[in-house]
Amino acid sequence: MQPLPYTRPLIKISGEALMGSGRHGIDADTLAEIAMDIADVAQRGARVAVVVGGGNFFRGMTGVAHGFDRVKGDFMGMLATVMNGLALEQALKRAGQAVSLYSGVPVPTICRTFSHDGAAADLEQGVAVVLAGGTGNPFFTTDTTAALRAAELGCDAILKATQVDGIYSEDPKTNPRAERYSSLTFSDVLARDLKVMDAAAIALARDNAIPIVVFSLHQKGAIGKVMRGETRYSVVGRDPTA
Numbered sequence: 001m002q003p004l005p006y007t008r009p010l011i012k013i014s015g016e017a018l019m020g021s022g023r024h025g026i027d028a029d030t031l032a033e034i035a036m037d038i039a040d041v042a043q044r045g046a047r048v049a050v051v052v053g054g055g056n057f058f059r060g061m062t063g064v065a066h067g068f069d070r071v072k073g074d075f076m077g078m079l080a081t082v083m084n085g086l087a088l089e090q091a092l093k094r095a096g097q098a099v100s101l102y103s104g105v106p107v108p109t110i111c112r113t114f115s116h117d118g119a120a121a122d123l124e125q126g127v128a129v130v131l132a133g134g135t136g137n138p139f140f141t142t143d144t145t146a147a148l149r150a151a152e153l154g155c156d157a158i159l160k161a162t163q164v165d166g167i168y169s170e171d172p173k174t175n176p177r178a179e180r181y182s183s184l185t186f187s188d189v190l191a192r193d194l195k196v197m198d199a200a201a202i203a204l205a206r207d208n209a210i211p212i213v214v215f216s217l218h219q220k221g222a223i224g225k226v227m228r229g230e231t232r233y234s235v236v237g238r239d240p241t242a
Contacts, residue, residue, distance in 0.1 A: 003229040004213065006157040008123070010049040010150040011038065012143065013161050015056035015084055017217050025056060026087050035091035037223045038128060042097055046227070047123040049153055051131045051146040052088055054080030060138070074138035078105045081142065085132030086110065092128055103133030104145065116152050123153060143197040147204035158210055159226065160197065161217035166234030167196055185239045196236060205236070212236040 013034065020027030042048045057080035063073030085101050089111075092099040100122045102114040112118065114136070119129045134145045143160075150158050163173075169192070170178040181188075186206035189196050196202065196214060205212055215226040215233040225231040 001229040001232065004157065004227050006159075006211075006213075006227070007045070008047040008049075008153075008155045009041075009157045009159050009227070010051060010146055010153070010155040011159045011161065011223060012051050012146040013053065013088075013217070014142075015053040015080065017161055018052075018084055018087070019056045026084070031087055031091045032094070033220060034217070034223075035088060035095045035097070037221050039092055039095040039097035040221070040224050041227055042126065042128045044224075047126065049119070049123060049129045049131060049149060049155060050088065051142055051149055052081055052084045053142040054078070054082075054084055056080075057083060071138045074134075074140075075105065078103075078132075078134045078136070079107075081132040081134060082107055082110060085130050088130050092130070098125075098127045099130060100127050101130045101132065104131070104136035105133040106136070107133070114149075119149075120153055129153075141198050141201070143201040144204065147197065147201040147208075147210070150210050151204060151208040155210060158205060158212045159223065160212060160214050161222065162214055163216065163218065165216040165232040167194060167214050167236070169194070181234050183235045183237065186236060187239050189236055202236075206238070209238055211238075 018026045020030035054077050058076050060074035060077035064070050082103050089099050089101040101111040103111050104114050106113045122129050131149050146158055167181045168178040172178045213233050213235050226233050
């Protein structure tokens with residue numbers, strides 16, 4: 001596969017990715033590996049932003065399933081992403097990478113509230129920008145946060161780290177015969193209801209012409225490898241007539 005031409009990627013990392021082989025919380029070795037991988041990409045010249053999820057601690061919809069108010073549940077999920085953001089910030093510092101942490105939901109005693117100007121200036125200086133706290137509003141997923149922040153910060157791609165090496169017609173873990181797609185258009189994803197990202201995120205990426213690259217995080221140096229075209233991935237891009 002060819003090296004990806006992107007120089008200003010936004011990387012979406014789920015909270016579950018930070019668990020490693022565990023079932024909850026953060027695995028220190030996995031966190032360190034992910035941080036070193038991000039630092040390697042940044043130190044090769046890319047301007048890197050990272051949106052981190054919180055599912056390793058709490059999901060808003062899980063709270064709703066147990067009788068929580070949706071708004072309160074979503075805010076709990078946002079706070080979970082802030083914990084992961086703090087952990088990733090510290091791991092990046094240990095990896096020798098300059099980093100700044102922003103939160104969409106204000107927690108000023110912990111980190112800076114998201115500011116377009118501040119985050120964009122950091123990226124221009126080669127500082128990795130970690131984006132936690134979702135959009136700061138309930139009813140929006142961290143996938144939507146990733147697409148929104150990518151548009152706001154002028155990112156040229158969204159790299160979505162997942163459990164599998166691309167986009168499939170069905171879950172390949174339950175159906176080994178699922179078809180794998182190397183490339184799709186945004187219209188394809190929406191029409192086939194493929195679970196790449198939620199519909200709001202796909203629409204944001206489509207409207208701002210930001211390609212989505214889906215790859216597996218389950219190998220050492222996965223982010224650097226996908227940037228260099230050394231591993232498999234799937235790309236969602238514009239319709240040919242768009």
